[in-house]
Amino acid sequence: MPRYYLIVVLLTSVFVVNAQSKSDQASAAYDLALKNYRSRNLEEALTHIEAALELSQQPQYYYLNGLIFEAQEKDLRAVSAYEATLKLDPNYQEALFQKALIYLKYGDPKQAIRDFNLLIDMGVSFTRGVYFESDAYGSKGTSLATLANLExxxxxxxxQANSKLGDYDAALKDFNVSIELDSASDYYMGRGLLYQKMKEPQLAINDFRRAVMQDSTNQLAWYNLALVYPGVELPEELLADNTFSPTLGLLASEAMTNGNYQKAIRYWSQALETDKEPLHFINRGRAYAKIKKYDLARQDFLQARKLDPAHFECLYLIGNSYFFEKRFELAVSFYNQFLTVDPKNAMVWYNGAMSYLEMKQKEEACHYLNQANNLGMVQATEMIDKHCR
Structure with missing residues (x-):
């Protein structure tokens, strides 16, 4: 009897040791997954968190699994992981928050509102330190959030969810509360965008101004302010930031659309100081052409071709610049170079025809007009009736 009792004790001890070992292994795998996630070794992180989940299904393990899936842009799998977290712990606010952000980002604002309602009813009680979140507006990318600003x-x-549903009154109330709790730059920018939807441009300008006062590096706030208030002067340190180059390109394009060619040139020139993008040269060349600075326009078109010879459109743009200077022989030479690459471009055939007409070379002009006409250029038909019948 004592011997049998001793065996039972030993077996029980072995079971406890194995259970402890299993839990320790899961915890160690989780720690490795978290370390790799923070250093953005995502595949390694996923391997370790899956190992942890095989050993022990803990809510914090599923939550980290969701964060890793989000970082891999596998948002549907991330939602499943967050739902598994909440099934084990319905009060796991971080998981509920991340799930709500995904629904907001991917077009289910009603579900996002339900989740945010739960979070607001719970109050802020996050107990798991800091965690990564993705900003829905994209001005900050992925960042760390803390207890101080979560409410x-x-x-x-x-x-934002209410705004997407068209409930502007509810959205405005929420933006106002968010600003009372934490006057962050993005909150002012969000309310400014809402004011734009509500056809309140001056209120939008005021909020975009507040946004850049709160954070002078907020590129989206500067961008939106520049769109609604074209006279704003962007700070030099922002213009010199190479990450701002794409935004400068957008502002330059907007300035071109509005006929503000000098401002467009300034923005593209600033963008080119940090990013020698061929399209920036082409677009600045177009702006120079608009203000009849054809030499500068050609320099930009040639530079674009030098950087990327595949930009054949530079050839007809150079041709156009010579045409407007009434240097028709040079214009035709560049049109012809372009037509060897793209012989089905009706507009360039037509422009070539206009050059030949200016040079009193009727036969060549009619040939080019017929080519344009065959390619569907309506204006060419009228010119053929006038000059080639």
């Missing part, structure tokens, strides 16, 4: 974020994101 404002609940209202800020719910405001």
């Amino acid at each position: 404002g974020k609940f209202y800020y994101y719910r405001a």
Whole structure:
């Protein structure tokens, strides 16, 4: 009897040791997954968190699994992981928050509002330190959030969801609360965008100004301010930031659309100081051509071709610049170079015809007009009737 009792004790001890070992292994795998996630070794992180989940299904393991899936842009799988987290722990606010952000981002604002309502009803009680989140507006990318600013974020994101549903009154109330709780730059920018939807341009300008006062590096706030208030002067340190180059390109394009060619040139020139993008040269060349600075336009078109010979459109743009200077022989030479690459471009055939007409070379002009006409150029038909019948 004592011997049998001793065996039972030993077997029980072995079971306890194995259970402890299993839990320790899961915890160690989780720690490795978290370390790799933070250093953005995502495949390695996924391997370790899956190993942890095989050993022990803990809510924090599923939550980290969701974060890793989000970082890999596998958002549907991330939602499943967050839902598994909440099934084990319905009060796991971080998982609920991340799930709500995904629904907001991917077009289910009603579900996002339901989740944000739960978060607001719970109040801020996050106990798991800091965690990564993705900003829905994209001005900050992926960042760290802490307890200090989370309550404002609940209202800020719910405001976006209400705005997407067209409930501007509810959205405005939420933006106002978020700003009362934490006057962050993005909150002012979000409310400014809402004011634009509500056809309140001056209120939008005021909020975009507040946004850049709160954070002078907020590129989206500067961009939106420049769109609604073209006279704003962007700070030099922002213009010199190479990450701002794409935004400068957008502002330059907007300036071109509005006929503000000098401002467009300034923005593209600033963008080119940090990013020698061929399209920036082409677009600045177009702006120079608009203000009849054809030499400068050609320099930009040639530079674009030098950087990327595949930009054949530079050839007809150079041709156009010579045409407007009434240097028709040079214009035709560049049109012809372009037509060897793209012989089905009706507009260039037509422009060539206009050059030949200016040079009193009727036969060549009619040939080019017929080519343009065959390619569907309506204006060519009228010119054929006038000059080639």
